[in-house]
Amino acid sequence: MDGLRFQCVPGCTACCEQKGNVYLSEADILKAARFLKMEPQDFERKYIYRTRHQIRLRKPPEASCHFLAQGRCTIHPAKPTQCRLFPFWPELVEHPAQWKAAGQYCPGIGQGDLVQIGSAVEMASQMHTAYPSLYPVSPSAKISPKG
Ligand code: SF4
Numbered sequence: 104m105d106g107l108r109f110q111c112v113p114g115c116t117a118c119c120e121q122k123g124n125v126y127l128s129e130a131d132i133l134k135a136a137r138f139l140k141m142e143p144q145d146f147e148r149k150y151i152y153r154t155r156h157q158i159r160l161r162k163p164p165e166a167s168c169h170f171l172a173q174g175r176c177t178i179h180p181a182k183p184t185q186c187r188l189f190p191f192w193p194e195l196v197e198h199p200a201q202w203k204a205a206g207q208y209c210p211g212i213g214q215g216d217l218v219q220i221g222s223a224v225e226m227a228s229q230m231h232t233a234y235p236s237l238y239p240v241s242p243s244a245k246i247s248p249k250g
């Protein structure tokens with residue numbers, strides 16, 4: 104495989120509407136809080152569910168994400184790492200069948216310019232850095248943040 108084609112489709116929010124959790128790094132919390140002009144502890148109290156090893160967004164009762172409103176991400180410039188990198192997640196970049204399967208709901212997969220595999224792997228590696236508990240062993244860890 105030489106590369107992967109992807110180009111995000113303006114106005115699409117399909118990835119935000121998938122089942123699964125949105126995980127954050129500590130840096131993601133600071134960035135989003137700053138964007139919303141909130142104190143990090145206030146942001147955390149309102150939006151975050153934290154366990155010993157993981158930090159994720161709380162889910163509103165009737166929606167997939169607090170920040171999905173009027174057909175867009177209302178914290179787009181400061182969205183969490185996994186949202187920023189999608190679909191260049193290790194479990195998709197490293198497994199062609201899963202990349203293809205993600206194309207069932209992401210209309211941007213298979214479109215646009217070819218992203219060289221080295222660049223795709225480099226982007227995916229940012230997920231390991233941001234979420235060490237989700238990708239604990241090797242780049243082949245198969246835990247899906249949205250699964
Ligand atoms: S934070 Fe933004 S990009 Fe991420 S799931 Fe929520 S609405 Fe979508």
Ligand code: SF4
Pocket residue numbers: 110111112115116117118119189190208209210211212
């Ligand atoms: S599903 Fe794909 S095309 Fe749609 S917003 Fe997400 S990344 Fe972009």
